[in-house]
Amino acid sequence: MRTVYERQRLSCWLVILIISVGSLVLPMISVTGAGESTSPDSLMSQGLRSYRQGAFDRALAEWKQAAAHYEQEGRTKEQSQALVQAAQASASMGQTSQALQQLDLALSLASKAGDRTWTASVLENLGRTYIAARNSAAATTTLKQALEMAEADGNGQLTALIQNDLGVVAVLEHQDGEALSLFLAAANGAEATGDRSLIARANINAARMALKLNQAENARDYLDRSSDVLTRFDPSHEQSLDLIEVGLGYQQLIPLMPAMHAPLLLRSAGVLVEAANVAHNIGDKRMQSYADGYLGLLYETEFRNDEALHLTRRAVFSAQAANAPESLYRWQRQLGRQLAAAGKLDEAISSYVSAAETLRPIRQEVAAASEFGAVTGDDSVRGLFFEFADLLLKRASLTADPKIAEQYLRSARDAIEAYKAAELRDYFRDQCVDTLQSKLTRLDTVSPTTAVIYPIVFPDRTELLVSLPGTFTRFSVPVTAQLLTQEVRAFRRTVEKRTSREYLPHAQQMYEWLIRPIESELIRLKIETLVFVPDGVLRTIPMSALHDGSMFLIQKYAVALTPGLFLTDPRPLNRENIRFLAGGLTNSVQGFPALPYVAEEVKSIRTLYDADQLLNQEFRTPKLEQELRESRYGILHIATHGKFSTDVDDSFLLTFDGKLTMSNLDRLIGLFRFRQDPLELLTLSACQTGVGDDRAALGLAGVAIKAGARSALATLWFINDEASATLVTEFYRQLRSPGVSKAKAMQSAQIKLLEDRVYEHPAYWSPFLLLNNWL
Known part of the structure; x- marks a missing residue:
């Protein structure tokens, strides 16, 4: 398992790979x-x-x-x-x-x-x-x-510089071997032309790739070459930055070369001290904050806590002086962690609050750098909020007053909520989340028969924060993130197998972890609906298919999901004069198989709601846009092939002659977001997400928000379209009844399939997820 410093120390790496890979070009200027x-x-x-x-x-x-x-x-x-x-x-x-x-x-x-x-x-x-x-x-x-x-001009210096750039591109495209070759070619070319700056950077980049390819000895050799060159530089911002990267490289070598622990530790510390001195001498407060901050992190890993605190405080001061928030929030977070380790929990909480405040206005840039610089595998934004939540939970457990303890629990949940909202913004790359958050009701205060279950997965345990009528409580489950992930992956993989019951042990294990600890409270309070706010890997599985040993969860409770407590607009469906548009494909187009039962699905919807329809050749983006602009629909039902991917740009719904991306969907129906009567329900039938693709599941969970809809109904995987037609028709039939919530209507529809011997396997009925507003 990676230590804290192994996860965090690489955050500066993106700077060297992307921003500073080129030399300043000032021909004829002295x-x-x-x-x-x-x-x-x-x-x-x-x-x-x-x-x-x-x-x-x-x-x-x-x-x-x-x-x-x-x-x-x-x-x-x-x-x-x-x-x-x-x-x-x-x-x-x-x-x-x-x-x-x-x-x-x-x-x-x-x-x-x-x-x-x-x-x-x-x-x-x-x-x-x-x-x-x-x-x-x-x-x-x-x-x-x-x-x-x-190359045509024989310009060796520029050729080497471009090879280094192309190496960065190869890194980003996960072509690690090609990247290493390009960086080494750049280093050799720089040697031939005497470009010392590029010699240093190309060797640093080569060292990073060698580390990624488990070539520790080679990585050390490349770092030594870079360090030797850097000692001959005139003091500058680039020299300080490169020295910091070399110091971080030596740090990363320590666990890979345990026999060299002491010399590598000394080398890393020495290089970072040199970087700090260079930054101090030229008055570069930003680089001084990085050098002191990473040196403080190095001392932290060696349990030299007093020196670590001193250096981290100095890094905070330098970052404030430089007005460098991208540096400051890191050291405020690090200071909070070190204060917590020293037992100063209230000071630590204050430092984490400051870090979150510093991060807020620059969060998008930081997240983009983290995603773009996936070489590091470091998500500094997630780490900050989860560490903060962990600290608040620890503070709650040490608080004797139940009311004050509950405030800490709610603050821990709110910290994760802040991260969830940021995560959705970054996935969709827009501010739709902010628009929605500005007008929402607290989800956990709207129904006396609903429990909101908020799992938070930490490396060493899983916490369940549960909103129950009149109370907010916490249950800690001793299951690690690694074990939970393994079980979730196994459950998702097996529950899709329609001819097997391999899923059952995994469904029961998930029930033991997520439901059993709170079951007595659910029974005592006569809870009817469970609203899950899943994180990460838990987004990829159907909670309705959890099993208590005798029955599925959906047979006991209506189930809904939301990507965040503050991202849901919980209002009952306004059934009066609601207009309905149903569209989709029955024919095979663009290499995708036919969906013959979509016609029956749409016919049933038209019978129930007198719905307008767009089928096959009419189901084109311009026609859909025209209908949505000219009519005020409350429910939009789309039955077509669709895919949610890690990259929002690769997520789409199939139309007759093209593909409707999430951005197109936002453009088409995003105006609903600003109407007094927004889209009540968006149904996406026949969609799918990849097994184990947590980020794709994030897109699925956030689709209602992206589309400006209060609720969404979508599927985790593609299923038999006859089963889909039966379930969807029953859902809409139930939804016509006054007083029946969307969650209850979905529960009835899923149970109808479950009780049909042909479709009783959860592969047929469980992938349907009701997202966001469940009322």
């Missing part, structure tokens, strides 16, 4: 004294000096001003050079869109100037910035174009 002139050449020198000190905002302003002067003087190539430098400053601050705009103009000017070598250099910068913008396809195309020009 660094001179500051303040002597406001000429464009002088501004270029001042910008370089500012950049090397880590003052990216000042460097950006100076280089933009230089570009404006060059434009006035008609010096096209110099204007292009200034724009490239400005783009690098923008990218270093995470402003990739602005950087791309500056580089597009720089490329146009380079082409106009007719300088082939400079054009290739601009293309390299553009390709590198496409990497930072998470557009690997555009990066590859642009970099290969630059590489072809550089």
Whole structure:
């Protein structure tokens, strides 16, 4: 199992791979004294000096001003050079869109100037910035174009730089062997041309890949080469950053080379101290915070707690002085963890609160970097909130006053809620979650016969926070995250096998862990509906198919799911004058099999609700858009093939002539989100998510939110469309009855299939999930 520092220490790695993989390009410009002139050449020198000190905002302003002067003087190539430098400053601050705009103009000017070598250099910068913008396809195309020009011109330095960039692209595409080869080629090319900066970076990148490929000895050799080169650098922001990366690399080697623990520890600490000294000497508070922070983390892992606290506090101070929130929240989190280890729980809680507040405005950028830099496997956002929740639960257990203890329990749940909302924002890449959260009712306060079950999976245990009528309580289950994940994967894999009862032991085990601890309370309070707020792996299984040894959970309780307590709008269905649109495919199109029973499904819906319909050739995106714009539907039923994937861009619903992505769906019916009478129910029949794909299940859980619907009905896997038609028809029939909630209607429909000997296996009825508003 990875230790805390192994998970956290790599968070700076993305910076070296993406932002700083290129050398600053300042042809014909030399660094001179500051303040002597406001000429464009002088501004270029001042910008370089500012950049090397880590003052990216000042460097950006100076280089933009230089570009404006060059434009006035008609010096096209110099204007292009200034724009490239400005783009690098923008990218270093995470402003990739602005950087791309500056580089597009720089490329146009380079082409106009007719300088082939400079054009290739601009293309390299553009390709590198496409990497930072998470557009690997555009990066590859642009970099290969630059590489072809550089090789044709015999420009070895630029060729090596581009090879390093292409290595980063290979990393992001999980081509680790190819990435290592490219980084080594870049390092060799840099040696041949004497580019010391690139020698250091390419070897650092090669070391990271060697570590990933379990080549510890090679990784150490690459780190040693980089360290040797870095000692000959003039003090700069890049030198400090590279030294930090080398120090982190040595840290990662420690558990892989236990016989070398002491020398590697000393080497790591020495390099980090050197990085801190460089940062201090040039006044780079941002890099000083990283160097001190990671050194504090190193001391923490060696149980030298006093030194760890001192260094981490110093890192917090430096990050505050640098106005560097992307650094600050990390050290506030680390300080909280160290204070908790010292038994100072209230101070630790305060530090975690500060970390969460610091993270909030930059969360999207941090999450994008975490997703994009999947090399590290580190989710610093998740770690922060789960550590915070764990600390609050510990504080609750030490609190004698039940009312105060309950406040800590609710705060722990709210910390996980904050993470869940952020997770959905990042998956869908928009602010639909914020729009919904601003107008919601607390889910756990709306029904006296409902229990809300909130599992939180920690590495060493699983916590169940349960909202019951009049009380909020906690049950701790001694099952580790690893064991729970194994059982969930086995349950999901076997429950889909229609001719086997292999699922039963797993269904019973999940019942023992998730339901049995609270069962007596459910019976005592006469609970009728269970609303689960699952996290991670638990999103991938049908809770309705849990089994107590004699019957399924759905035979005892109506079941619903929601991705978050504060992401649900719990209001009863308004049945008066509700308009219904049913659409889908019965024919085989685009290589997908026919769904002949969809016609029967839609016919039954039309009989029950006098619904409008769009079938086969009419089920096209433009026609669907026209219907949704011109009519005020309350229920939208779509029966077609669909897939939820890890990447929201790969998730779709099949139409007659194309694929309706989640973004298209949002565009089509997102206006419901802002109406006084939003879409009550979105049903997606015949969809599926991949086994073990937790992130795809996140998309499924959040589809109602994305579409602006109060509720969604969707499936975890594709099932017999005859069974689907029977279940869906019964669901809508039950839903016509006044006073019947959506959850109760779904329970009746699932039990109807369960009691049919043909469809009694849970593979037929359990994949249907009622999501969000269950009333």
